[in-house]
Amino acid sequence: GAVVSQHPSRVICKSGTSVKIECRSLDFQATTMFWYRQFPKQSLMLMATSNEGSKATYEQGVEKDKFLINHASLTLSTLTVTSAHPEDSSFYICSATAPRKNTEAFFGQGTRLTVV
């Protein structure tokens, strides 16, 4: 099956700093990737849709200036959490669907962000 790789798997940062999370499709090209956020024991909440070569589409309530998304190539999308605060601590996961198989989403391993 298609493989999506996410890096880093864990990161601890200080309040006020920025953290970049990478999401790569390893064996297929993904014109669209999706970023989710998950709090403990809760569901995956869609944050934004990342579109290659154009601006991301953010869900209502998600601050686009705080969660910067860049999708500069067909295999890489990045999420930068800017000026992180402890309330941004969460599990961030990206996903993509492979061409001609859009009924199955492939997820990265997720990034556990802790802001101290």
Added chain:
Amino acid sequence: GQSLEQPSEVTAVEGAIVQINCTYQTSGFYGLSWYQQHDGGAPTFLSYNGLDGLEETGRFSSFLSRSDSYGYLLLQELQMKDSASYFCAYHNQAGTALIFGKGTTLSVSS
């Protein structure tokens, strides 16, 4: 509005059969999917129903009734390793993001 409803918790013993129900209310619908997630891990795809009826994949089966806005995941011959969270999810349309239900925590005991 958009919503998916599923039970928050289910418990069962090894070897048993469990059914996790999911009802949905959406403005657009492109099939119902099921994903499994172990603690700290990423969701993994289990099944997809685009049309009404039953889809079987090994010990797992999934059912969809579009007229009833209802589906279920059936897990047979439960094993301890099946203890995880199970999410029903749908796409509004082809190629769009999955929208997830709140998840059902399945605990399998010996």
